[in-house]
Amino acid sequence: MSILMYKQRHKHPNYRKTPKCNYAHIGYIATRPGASKKEGMRHGLFGKLSPSDEVTEFQSWQEVGRLVRELSYRRVNIFRGIISFLPETAVELHLSDHKAWEEYIEQHIRILAQKNGIRPQDLQWAAAHHNEQNHPHLHVVFWDKNQKTMIPYVSPQIPDNIRIALIKETFSEKIQAFLAAKDKARTELSEITDKAAADFEAFVKELKPKEYRSLLEESSDIGEEEIGRPSFGDVIGKADLTAFIPYLFPLKDKMPKAGRLLYQLLPEEVKAELDSFVILLKEKNEYIRQLTEDYADSKCRLAMLYNSSPENVTEIRKKAIAEVDKLIANKVLKAIKVLLNKDRELASYEYSQAQKEYYAEEMLCEILMMLEQAVMALDDEYEGQEEAMSTDLSKFAKKEWYLKHKDKGMEI
Structure with missing residues (x-):
């Protein structure tokens, strides 16, 4: 279910009963039980018949009904729209009285007109707020007073585009916060992996050929104290490291010998092997x-503003994880390129198993330690965003999504 619902329809202009139906609809939204009215008024109809006017409380709904009926006889389309929220969301938006709903539709009516091809100077509209306890909503009737061509059909895409545009304007502050969280996750992931690759490249480039050969020959005897870094076992575990070796170096040997080393430029069979390596990396390291889950979560939260159905959230999550996987793959390629450069420098050299372990360990330790710092920063950021922006609606949507996916190994 979307955080904001918008529906739109109209009676076919050629139908014989259309003028009478449009007149009756004006009376219905203005006078039905639950219609919000200003003090002293017998109906709740308000609107604008001229762009230069203020929002008007019509003296009688019949005057608008007669205008709509007359236009209907001239084959002018009379569009009927409904905007609705869950009660919790209406409270959050301070849509608690007749005046608030008037101001809301006045601010956003131009979206309805624009998406239906109505110029601002030709727009006329009337609306009524129905203050139902479990379904607060607003009926709006609008038309083009100078319409020249009959419109028998409106694509379903138009109401959906209106819904999305209304969401973007109504929840603009929330959306900006979610976008900021998503972009921060992506930016920090990119920054830390760039730095890890740069550090590794600098480490290798600083070695002279003779030193490089000597280091490789003695690598099986190098201890953690000698290379001056924390225990790798604290980060990933020695047992997990051995799983990477059969993938990393054979992967290096299958890389193209010329051209740029980017994921999208790789042969499909090499892509498949690199994908497997990224999956292994995620499986073996929390x-x-x-961090991948954090990035996917931020995108899912944003998507749930538009459509909280489990199917939509699952698809968004799948795409977000694919984005991060590709980013990580390109960073792994950057580190592999350093090894390829060293291979070209020492063309006759062959790696021993101990030497492979050393270089795989050096690369992975740098990347993973940096990622750990980013995860901690992201956790703090998301906790702050969630505390600042959480609502009953978001909690309900999260619970709904969690119950749907709890058996699939996903957590919110």
Whole structure:
């Protein structure tokens, strides 16, 4: 269910009963039980018949009904729209009285007109707020007073575009916050992996050929104290490291020998092997997996503003994870390129198993330690955003989504 619902329809202008039906609809929205009215008024109809006017409380709904009926006889389309929220969302937006709903539709009516091809100077409209306890909503009737061509059909895409545009304007502050969280996750992931690759490249480039050969020959005896870094076992575990070796170096050997080393430029069979390596990396390390989940979560929260159905959220999550996987893959390629450069420098050199472990360990340790810092920063950021922007609606939507996916290994 969307955080904002918009529906639109109209009676076919050629139908014989259309003028009478449009007149009756004006009376219905103005006088039905639950219609919000100003003090002293017998109906709740308000609107604008000229762009230069203020929003008007019509003296009688019949005057608008007669105008609509007359236009209907001239084959002018009379569009009927409904905007509705859940009660919790209406409270959050301070849509608590007749005046608030008047101001809301006055601010957003131009979206309805624009998406239906109505110029501002030709727009006329009337609306009524129905203050139902479990379904607060607003009926709006609008038309083009100078319409020249009959419109028998309106694509369903138009109401959906209106709904999305209304969401963007109504919840603009929330959306900006979610976008900021998503962009921060992506930016920090990119920054830390760039730095890790740069550090590794600098480490290798600083070695002279003779030093490089000597280091490789002695790598099986190099201890953690000698290379001056924290225990790798604290980050990923020695047992997990051995799983990477059969993938990383054979992957290096299958890379193209010329041209740029980018994921999208790789042969499909090499892409498949690189994808498997990224999956293995996430399976074996909680830090990388958690950062990927953080990025996907921020995109899902944003998507739930528009459509909180489990199918939509699942699809958004799938695409978000694919984005991060591609980003990580390109960073792995950047590190592999450093090894390829060293291979070209020492063309006759062959890696021993111990030497492979050393270089795989050096690369992975740098990347994973940096990722750990990013995850901690992201956790703090998301906690702050969630505390600042959480609502009953978002909690309900999260619970709905969680119950749907709890058996699939996903958590909110």
